[in-house]
Amino acid sequence: MVAKCRGIFGQRRVGHSGTLDPPATGVLLLGLGRATRLLRFLTDLPKSYEGEVVLGVATSTLDAEGEVTGRWDMTSVTLDQFRQAARGFVGPIDQVPPMVSAVKVGGRRLHELARAGVEVEREARRVVVHRLEVAATAEPGVVRVEVDCSSGTYVRTLAADLGAALGGGAHLRALRRTGIGSFGLSEARTVEALSPAFVLPPAEAMRDYSRVQVEDGLVGAIGHGRVLDRDELGVSGPGPWGLLDPDGTLLAVYEDVDGSRAKPAVVLAA
Numbered sequence: 001m002v003a004k005c006r007g008i009f010g011q012r013r014v015g016h017s018g019t020l021d022p023p024a025t026g027v028l029l030l031g032l033g034r035a036t037r038l039l040r041f042l043t044d045l046p047k048s049y050e051g052e053v054v055l056g057v058a059t060s061t062l063d064a065e066g067e068v069t070g071r072w073d074m075t076s077v078t079l080d081q082f083r084q085a086a087r088g089f090v091g092p093i094d095q096v097p098p099m100v101s102a103v104k105v106g107g108r109r110l111h112e113l114a115r116a117g118v119e120v121e122r123e124a125r126r127v128v129v130h131r132l133e134v135a136a137t138a139e140p141g142v143v144r145v146e147v148d149c150s151s152g153t154y155v156r157t158l159a160a161d162l163g164a165a166l167g168g169g170a171h172l173r174a175l176r177r178t179g180i181g182s183f184g185l186s187e188a189r190t191v192e193a194l195s196p197a198f199v200l201p202p203a204e205a206m207r208d209y210s211r212v213q214v215e216d217g218l219v220g221a222i223g224h225g226r227v228l229d230r231d232e233l234g235v236s237g238p239g240p241w242g243l244l245d246p247d248g249t250l251l252a253v254y255e256d257v258d259g260s261r262a263k264p265a266v267v268l269a270a
Contacts (some may be wrong), residue, residue: 027188037266038205041253044129045181045208048148051172053159055082055141062098062156072168074141082143083134085165090132093245094124095157127153143217147179158216159268180182202250202268206242212234213244214251222251223269230262240265 025050031039056074059066075209131148146154156172163170178185189198203211212235215221221228222243235241239256251269 014055024147027180027183027185028177029183031159031182032199034268035202035205037268038202038253039177042180042205043185043211044151044184045246046148046150047153048146048179048184049155049160049175049177050115050144051164051175052137052153053082053143053145053170054173055143055163055170056165056168057171058160059171062154062171063175064171066171067240070169072163072165074168074170076161077137077141077166077168081136081144081166082162085162086132086134086145087160088165090129092126092128095154095161096122096124098154098160099144113194114170121158125152129158132158148179184226203242203244203248206250206253209240209242209253210237211242211244211250213246216246219245219269221253222254222264223267225264226252227257227261227263230256230260233262235262245269248252 029039029042031037046151046153054064056072057068058070060069061067087127088164116188128150129147130150131146135146137143137144146161147153147154147158149155153220155175159172212233214233218228218233230236233243233254235254239262240253241255241262242253243251245251249269255265257263
């Protein structure tokens, strides 16, 4: 999957794929070649998930892979009670990262400490749950959830906190990521099914951000990574901005400097 772009050879596309058979991780964005430098912007996009919350059992990893750390009789909890508790977790919330996360504390990732049997204090972080839908399953004590949330939200922590809010404990199972920004399962392909036909151009990677088509006279300056006036580029808002040439090819991604100028974060043009 190599394409010629402005006289240089390089991978041109950020695509995504996801396996659809449980227990799948779902949508995963993959960058090819030079376009991998755009992934830093995609990881900041909101995420969507689906999974199941198992009431009455807490685990060391907050999911089905961990050791059981507590049991409660929560058979009397109704779906309406679960739904009422879920409403309290919609919007901005403070969430403590799980020990099995990649968050660093004291220079070490939490999951490394967890494997060594060490548990440390973690500061709560502000995240946003945009949507939390609840549905019954055929299995008693298991509730299906669909979650739209900000980047950095841990759905397994959300499941555990829901269990605690209902007077007991819970863990998460069968988690699947169904979307990253506007990239969803409808466009996803399994790794085995990937082919050049499903390769997206770099400009599409930035489709969830502001994209601006610049005049031909600015292409050279952008390609050399010059700091430019925002008015000259025709950009507004907080950024970042994808800068396209007159043909719609992504030249670079620029970020704000001081409210009046913009600087390159990633330059793809020759």
